[in-house]
Amino acid sequence: MNEQQMIGMxxxxxxxxxSAAEATVPVxxxxxxxxxxxxxxxxxxxxxxxHLSDHLLRLQKSCEGIGLVHPxxxxxxxxxxxxxxxxxxxxxxxxxxxxYGGDHPMLFIxxxxxxxxxxxxxxxxxxxxxYRGERLIPSCKTGNLLLNYMALxxxxxxxxxxxxxxxxxxxxxxxxxxxxxxxxxxxxxTARDGEVLLGITREQVxxxxxxxxxxxxxxxxxxxxxxxxxxxxxxISATSMAAMPLSRVDGMSxxxxxRRTLAIKDLVRSWEMGEGQ
Amino acid sequence: MNEQQMIGMxxxxxxxxxSAAEATVPVxxxxxxxxxxxxxxxxxxxxxxxHLSDHLLRLQKSCEGIGLVHPxxxxxxxxxxxxxxxxxxxxxxxxxxxxYGGDHPMLFIxxxxxxxxxxxxxxxxxxxxxYRGERLIPSCKTGNLLLNYMALxxxxxxxxxxxxxxxxxxxxxxxxxxxxxxxxxxxxxTARDGEVLLGITREQVxxxxxxxxxxxxxxxxxxxxxxxxxxxxxxISATSMAAMPLSRVDGMSxxxxxRRTLAIKDLVRSWEMGEGQ
Numbered sequence: 001m002n003e004q005q006m007i008g009m010x011x012x013x014x015x016x017x018x019s020a021a022e023a024t025v026p027v028x029x030x031x032x033x034x035x036x037x038x039x040x041x042x043x044x045x046x047x048x049x050x051h052l053s054d055h056l057l058r059l060q061k062s063c064e065g066i067g068l069v070h071p072x073x074x075x076x077x078x079x080x081x082x083x084x085x086x087x088x089x090x091x092x093x094x095x096x097x098x099x100y101g102g103d104h105p106m107l108f109i110x111x112x113x114x115x116x117x118x119x120x121x122x123x124x125x126x127x128x129x130x131y132r133g134e135r136l137i138p139s140c141k142t143g144n145l146l147l148n149y150m151a152l153x154x155x156x157x158x159x160x161x162x163x164x165x166x167x168x169x170x171x172x173x174x175x176x177x178x179x180x181x182x183x184x185x186x187x188x189x190t191a192r193d194g195e196v197l198l199g200i201t202r203e204q205v206x207x208x209x210x211x212x213x214x215x216x217x218x219x220x221x222x223x224x225x226x227x228x229x230x231x232x233x234x235x236i237s238a239t240s241m242a243a244m245p246l247s248r249v250d251g252m253s254x255x256x257x258x259r260r261t262l263a264i265k266d267l268v269r270s271w272e273m274g275e276g277q
Numbered sequence: 278m279n280e281q282q283m284i285g286m287x288x289x290x291x292x293x294x295x296s297a298a299e300a301t302v303p304v305x306x307x308x309x310x311x312x313x314x315x316x317x318x319x320x321x322x323x324x325x326x327x328h329l330s331d332h333l334l335r336l337q338k339s340c341e342g343i344g345l346v347h348p349x350x351x352x353x354x355x356x357x358x359x360x361x362x363x364x365x366x367x368x369x370x371x372x373x374x375x376x377y378g379g380d381h382p383m384l385f386i387x388x389x390x391x392x393x394x395x396x397x398x399x400x401x402x403x404x405x406x407x408y409r410g411e412r413l414i415p416s417c418k419t420g421n422l423l424l425n426y427m428a429l430x431x432x433x434x435x436x437x438x439x440x441x442x443x444x445x446x447x448x449x450x451x452x453x454x455x456x457x458x459x460x461x462x463x464x465x466x467t468a469r470d471g472e473v474l475l476g477i478t479r480e481q482v483x484x485x486x487x488x489x490x491x492x493x494x495x496x497x498x499x500x501x502x503x504x505x506x507x508x509x510x511x512x513i514s515a516t517s518m519a520a521m522p523l524s525r526v527d528g529m530s531x532x533x534x535x536r537r538t539l540a541i542k543d544l545v546r547s548w549e550m551g552e553g554q
Contacts, residue, residue, distance in 0.1 A: 026301050027302055027375050027385045028389070034426040098310070110304060110305060133413070136410070143310065143423065144312065145425035146312050146413055146420065149311040150344060188532075
């Protein structure tokens, strides 16, 4: 299937409840053809959309970053998300907000089965490859995703879970759908804010590191330093993953107990329901 | 309107005639979300799709370039284009072939009103701006078009017709929907093959230059050389434009008679019906 399995009967288009089958766009729409769009993926746990206000703030920033003008306020979108959850009595799900620009902006809200991963992935870690390429306007979550698609397809073809994007300077910046973290001498490294997508979960990981007294340095990992063995524990973060340990990169092993990664993951997950702590 | 005005009652999806209104894609389709797609725009003149085999060859190359595997042969697609032209008795139009990848590829063929420009544009020239940014996999015509969208929107906002994309080395490579040419000391310069989209009309322009005994050099124009006045006649080429003179770039004037540009344009247009000459 090309499509994510949708759950429930409904979707939302510009505030109106529509049937899920009606969540389509014309092939002739210019914003669709050009990827002039922004999006967010949100976890819904026990009917509660996790960090929704953070996601809506980032959606606005993505729109501002690419000049996508639309009439929808965060308060409106928040209500519409709530309306979809109520209409289909959603408990656990992944909700996607997909916003197309142009003269007649279209904002869709769609629910699909919650994206989860086997416990084994956390225990044993997952594999990643490296892929050369730079995202356009890295801080914005847009429809300009061909690099991500190709890099991930390449990783999957070679039996890996994620691809790490490496820029022209040899910096590992982020994954195709995740942020990247690496421990070196007890310090946790991650790329600077301007260079990567500002992950909602990345923020939570940094909060968790502080709670665990792990110092964080905002400095991208050089790919040759990684392969020279300077880093001893790696993970990626994303809404669906929290923190997911990497057992290998391009075949180089980083097997371990993932003690620090899993402590961060547990803290991040524990904060999902009560966001204030 | 976000949408191009479609003409006729029909479209084609994977070889089947459908109603034009059915030419939609699910918002949940991963290939749509990621721009994992390729496309072509083809002029139809007097019921004849101009340079169709060249467009279909480029479509295949675009698919190969991004790893988009699909089951459609050029011969099939050519028949389907013919079927759409027959079904709607199309005389003059722009036909778009839009191909989405993934596990279930979707190939749409759509006809819209022929894209034409006022004669005045050719007589007086049109304005362009410069815009910094590099296309991903420049030789492929894909759905990864946010840079093109933003650059053109910026140009339009400032009253210009096209934006010229300038790479990290200060090379003017191409327009957002056109190739770029510039005359210097009687020689016609354009970027090298690997750096830009291999325009079907670009090829015809180069053929026309040969016919007119204009030497062509494959070397991208440095933006500072342009503004230093080293070039004295500029134009862009595209299927819809043939060769369109530029009267200014970022406010610098290149007004003139456009004698050479218009001679090239006339030759390119004269070849549209009988492609063998």
